[in-house]
Amino acid sequence: MRVALDQVGHRFTTQNWLFRHLTYSFDEGTTTAVTGPSGSGKSTLLAIIAGSLAPTEGQVNRTAAGRVRWVFQNPLGVPRRSAIDHVVLPYLAQGTSRKTARCRALDTLELFDLLGVADRLFADLSGGEAQRLMLARAVASTPDLLLVDEPTAQLDRHAAETVASVLSATAVSGAAVIVATHDPLARQACGSIVDLSDHAG
Ligand SMILES: Nc1ncnc2c1ncn2[C@@H]1O[C@H](COP(=O)(O)OP(=O)(O)OP(=O)(O)O)[C@@H](O)[C@H]1O
Ligand SMILES: [Mg+2]
Numbered sequence: 001m002r003v004a005l006d007q008v009g010h011r012f013t014t015q016n017w018l019f020r021h022l023t024y025s026f027d028e029g030t031t032t033a034v035t036g037p038s039g040s041g042k043s044t045l046l047a048i049i050a051g052s053l054a055p056t057e058g059q060v061n062r063t064a065a066g067r068v069r070w071v072f073q074n075p076l077g078v079p080r081r082s083a084i085d086h087v088v089l090p091y092l093a094q095g096t097s098r099k100t101a102r103c104r105a106l107d108t109l110e111l112f113d114l115l116g117v118a119d120r121l122f123a124d125l126s127g128g129e130a131q132r133l134m135l136a137r138a139v140a141s142t143p144d145l146l147l148v149d150e151p152t153a154q155l156d157r158h159a160a161e162t163v164a165s166v167l168s169a170t171a172v173s174g175a176a177v178i179v180a181t182h183d184p185l186a187r188q189a190c191g192s193i194v195d196l197s198d199h200a201g
Helices: 042-050 083-093 098-111 127-140 157-172 184-188
Strands: 003-010 019-026 031-035 057-062 068-071 145-149 176-180 192-195
Touching (some): 019 042
Parallel strands (some): 031 176, 031 192
C-alpha cells in the first residue's frame, strides 16, 4: 500500500502547529524512519498515516485498501495468554490449520529471538520481549502498511539489530514500513528519513 501526504500539517485545538507542509510518499517495499524530539508529533503522524486521525490541513492519499498494522509505543497483549498464542492467531485468521499455524508462529518467534519464551504468559514477559512479540504478531499478519512506534526503546543492541533486520525483510515482501524512532540504529536500518524538526510549524 502506498500512502502519499500532500502539504499535511497538524495541531491539537489550542496548541501550536506540531508540523506543517509535510509532502511525502511512503511507498511499497520501503522502510522510512520518522524522527524528531519527544513531543514533536511522531505518534500523531503515524495516526494520520494509519487514517485514524484527520490532519488539520493537507491531504492523505492511499493507493488501495489493505491490511494496516500498528504496533503501539506501549505493548498491549493479552496478559493470561502465552506468547505463542499471540502469533498463532493471525495465522489462524488467514485460514491455516492449527498445526501449520503453530509451526509458522514458531518460525516467526525464532526470527525475533523469542523461541525461549514461547510458552510464557504475556504478563510475565519483560518489556523488551513484550515489544518484540507485538512486532512478531504484526509481521505474522502480512500487513500492506506497517506502522511501528519506538520499536527499539526497550531493547539492547542485539535485540534492536534483530528488529531492524526483520523490519527491512517485511518491506522486501512488499509492505510500506514506517518506524517512529529516536534510535540511531533503527534509523540506519531504514531506507529514508522524515525528520519532523525540518517541518516544525
Ligand atoms: N489527543 C491529543 N490532544 C491534545 N494534545 C495531544 C493529543 N495527542 C498528543 N498531543 C500532544 O501533541 C504533542 C505530540 O505528541 P506525540 O505523541 O505525537 O509526540 P511524539 O513525537 O510521538 O513524542 P514521543 O517521542 O515522546 O513519543 C505532545 O505535546 C502531546 O502532548
Ligand atoms: Mg510517540
